[in-house]
Amino acid sequence: MRDRLILLPGWGLGSAPLEPLADALRGLDARLRVEIEPLPLLDSSDPADWLDELDANLPQDAWLGGWSLGGMLASELAARRGERCAGLLTLASNLRFVAAPTWSSAMAAETFDVFRQGCAADARATLKRFALLCAQGATDSRGLSRLLLGAAPQVRAESLLAGLDVLAALDTRGALQDFVGPQLHLFAGADALVPANTAAALLALLPDVEIGLIDSGSHAFALERPHEIAAAIQAFLHEADDD
Numbered sequence: 001m002r003d004r005l006i007l008l009p010g011w012g013l014g015s016a017p018l019e020p021l022a023d024a025l026r027g028l029d030a031r032l033r034v035e036i037e038p039l040p041l042l043d044s045s046d047p048a049d050w051l052d053e054l055d056a057n058l059p060q061d062a063w064l065g066g067w068s069l070g071g072m073l074a075s076e077l078a079a080r081r082g083e084r085c086a087g088l089l090t091l092a093s094n095l096r097f098v099a100a101p102t103w104s105s106a107m108a109a110e111t112f113d114v115f116r117q118g119c120a121a122d123a124r125a126t127l128k129r130f131a132l133l134c135a136q137g138a139t140d141s142r143g144l145s146r147l148l149l150g151a152a153p154q155v156r157a158e159s160l161l162a163g164l165d166v167l168a169a170l171d172t173r174g175a176l177q178d179f180v181g182p183q184l185h186l187f188a189g190a191d192a193l194v195p196a197n198t199a200a201a202l203l204a205l206l207p208d209v210e211i212g213l214i215d216s217g218s219h220a221f222a223l224e225r226p227h228e229i230a231a232a233i234q235a236f237l238h239e240a241d242d243d
Contacts, residue, residue: 002061002062002063002086003031003032003033004032004033004034004035004059004061004062004063004086005025005032005033005034005035005062005063005064005065005237006035006036006037006058006059006062006063006064006065006074007021007022007034007035007036007037007065007066007067007070008036008037008039008054008064008065008066008067008069008070008071008073008074009036009038009039009066009067009069009070010066010067010068010069010070010092010134011039011068011069011130011160011163011164011167012127012130012152012155012160012163013127013130013131013134013148013149013151013152014038014151014152014153014155015036015038016148016151016152017067017147017148017151017220017222017223018036018067018222018223019036020222020223020226021222021223021226021229021230022034022035022036023226024226024227024229024230025230025233025234027230028230028231028234029234029237032234032237037054037057037058039069039070039073039163040053040054041155041156041159042159042162043158043159043162044162045161045162045165045166045169046166046169047073047076047166047169047170050073050166051073051076051077051080054073054077055077055080055081058077060081060084061084061085061086062085062086063085063086063087063088063089063237064077064078064081064085064086064087064088064089065088065089065090065091065233066090066091066093067090067091067092067093067222068091068092068093068094068097068193068194068219069093069097069163069166069167069170070093071089071090071091071092071093071185072090072093072094072095072097072167072170072172073166073170074088074089074090074093075088075090075093075172075175075176075179076170076172076175078175078179078181079174079175079176079178079179080175082179082180082181083181085179085181086181087181087182087183087184087237087240088176088179088181088182088183088184089183089184089185089186089233089236090184090185090186091186091221091222091229092186092187092188092191092193092194092219092220092221092222093185093194094106094194094198095171095172095173095176095198095201095202095205096170096171096172096173097112097167097168097170097193097194098112098167098168100171103171103173103201105195105197105198105201106194106195106198107193112164112168115129115130115164116161116164116165116168119157119160119161119164120157120161123155123157123160126160127149127152127160128145128149131145131146131148131149131152132145133192133193133219134148134192134193134218134219134220135148135218135219135220135224136190136192136218136219137188137189137190137191137192137216137217137218137219138190138217138218138220138221138224139224141218144218144220144223144224147223148220148223173205176202176205176206176209177205177206182210182236182240183206183209183210184209184210184211184212184232184233184236185199185202185209185210185211185212186211186212186213186214186221186229186232186233187199187211187212187213187214188213188214188216188217188218188219188221189213189214189215189216189217190216190217190218191217191218191219191221192218192219193219194219196213199211199212199213210236212232214228214229214232
C-alpha cells in the first residue's frame with residue numbers, strides 16, 4: 001500500500017480544510033489513494049492514547065501526513081511504525097507547538113494557556129478565533145476563516161480541551177530523528193501559529209530531510225493554495241519512489 005496516503009487534520013476544524021488538497025493530489029496521480037482520517041474524539045490528554053487509536057485504525061505501509069496537530073501525530077506514528085510506514089509529510093506542523101527553553105520557535109506558553117482557558121470558557125468563540133488565526137496572512141483572510149469555521153464539526157468541549165492538551169504535550173523531535181524513512185515538511189511564510197523560522201530550526205536539527213517554505217502562506221495554506229501544495233507533495237513522492 002505504498003500508493004496510499006493518509007492525511008490527519010488539525011485541531012478543532014475537522015477534515016474539510018484538507019479536502020481540496022486531497023482532491024488536487026488525486027487529480028495529479030489517479031493511482032495515489034488519498035484518505036483523510038479524522039482525529040480521535042477522546043477525552044484523554046495522553047498522546048499515547050491518541051496514537052494507540054490511530055495505530056489500530058490506520059492501514060499499515062501507507063504514507064502518513066497531517067496538518068498542524070495532525071502532522072505531529074503522524075510524525076509520532078511514523079516513528080512508532082518504522083519500516084511499516086512508507087514515509088512522512090507534515091503541513092504547518094511544529095515539532096513543539098508550545099515553546100520550551102530548548103525550542104523557542106513556537107507559541108509562548110502564556111499565550112497558549114490563555115487560549116486554552118478561553119476554550120474552557122467558550123469553545124465556540126475560541127474556534128472562531130482559531131479560524132481567524134489560521135487564516136491570518138492569507139490573501140483573503142476573512143473569506144478563508146469563514147470557510148474554515150463554516151465546515152467545522154460540532155465537537156464536545158471535553159474533546160477539544162483534550163486535543164489542546166495533546167498539542168501542548170507533544171514534542172516530535174525524537175520521533176523525527178528516529179524515523180529513517182523519507183520526510184517532507186512544508187511551512188508557511190505568514191503563519192500566525194507556527195513561526196516561519198521553524199523551517200530553519202528543523203533543518204538545523206535534521207539537515208537530510210526535505211523542507212519547504214511557502215512564501216506568504218497562512219497556517220491554512222493547504223486550503224488556501226491546495227494545488228501548489230499538492231504539486232510539492234507529488235514531486236516529493238515521485239522522488240522518493242525513484243530512490
